[in-house]
Amino acid sequence: MSQPQTGHALLEVQDLATHFATRAGVVKAVDGVSFKVDRGEVLGLVGESGSGKTITGFSLIGLLELPGRIVGGSVRFDGRELVGLAPAALRALRGRAISMVFQDPMATLNPVLTVGAQMLLALRAHERIGTAQARERAAAALGKVGIPDPTARLDAYPHQFSGGMRQRVAIAIALLHRPALIIADEPTTALDVSIQAQILVEMKSLVAESGTAMIWISHDLATVSSLSDRIAVMYAGRIVESGKTAAVLRSPRHPYTRGLLDSLPARAVPGQELAQIPGTTPSLLRLPPGCAFASRCANAQADCLAAQPPVTAIDGRTYRCFHALQPELAS
Structure with missing residues (x-):
């Protein structure tokens, strides 16, 4: 940027x-x-x-x-x-x-990919970054929006989150690149x-x-x-x-x-x-x-x-x- x-x-x-x-x-x-x-x-x-x-x-x-x-x-x-x-x-x-957070978090989240996989894709779309560093960034972003045990939750799928937690994930993705x-x-x-x-x-x-x-x-x-x-x-x-x-x-x-x-x-x-x-x-x-x-x-x-x-x-x-x-x- x-x-x-x-x-x-x-x-x-x-x-x-x-x-x-x-x-x-x-x-x-x-x-x-x-x-x-x-x-x-x-x-x-x-x-x-x-x-x-x-x-x-x-x-x-x-x-x-x-x-x-x-x-x-x-x-x-x-x-x-x-x-x-x-x-x-x-x-x-x-x-x-510039990032956008939608009314329906499933407009952002892919139901067949883990949250971590989607966050890594979002990071690599704009940065050259290794897997370990990307997971660390992603876990930190989840933690900032109030998701407990964020490192473990990277391996969960969107359907394993409540509606409020899915929206927090969407917000975390929007914040990944510090827009x-x-x-x-x-x-x-x-x-x-x-x-x-x-x-x-x-x-x-x-x-x-x-x-x-x-x-x-x-x-x-x-x-x-x-x-x-x-x-x-x-x-x-x-x-x-x-x-x-x-x-x-x-x-x-x-x-x-x-x-x-x-x-x-x-x-x-x-x-x-x-x-x-x-x-x-x-x-x-x-x-x-x-x-x-x-x-x-x-x-x-x-x-x-x-x-x-x-x-x-x-x-x-x-x-x-x-x-x-x-x-x-x-x-």
Whole structure:
């Protein structure tokens, strides 16, 4: 891996657009997304299912499958443009400089190979390394993610691990080459709540220890709030609000962010129904000319229906809303 450059963010995404051409029309899964991730920073990318979070993650490292393709924008990693990069060059980056942890660990793990064999293959894909040293590295990685007796577990198969342990193995594989950036796509969603909490604590510790940057993709605002330094809220393929996590959660400016916060179970009054955002996300095949959230928004007015709101940037915050919520005073 080349020496990191300085003077710019580790990852700079500008006006990224990823579309899927279908028989029914063009699906604008990602539509003009921009954000930055600094070295050692955790960015939470949050939104409902279908908001474009996962496609954004896949777009960053060239894991799109046809008919999906990037139709515009820029993705610069450590100063290097990734959009249009040759597949071989992208493969050289994936797993070494940039790693991805998937929601389903079996998307990473091969059921017919031992965990140790798979970790050795991952190491040798990017390094010339002997078997003894590779096993030592692999066992150390398993130990870091909380797997007991890691040397012995190298000889176990994925089906011999619980769901939580398989996800820990997938995280260990992502950490093998000490990547500069990890993209984690809802890696704890299918796990028991107590296991989720353990993995979150371990990931936060590993990121702090290694200085690795991370994009944590999730529909769960509570999870993102406990892990991320900054947050970007996606809706219908666009980022509608972003900023430091504490500031966004304390005083959201976009009505959609406020709706997500109000629907958290922790904010519910015992005995009362959970708050819900009315309506459904619009079809990405037929996005309205105005704000995509207007049909679900209590603040919507005529201008919201006519045109997309521009991005407003102030005090390190950005939001897309003609009628933004007023800042709330910290208590």
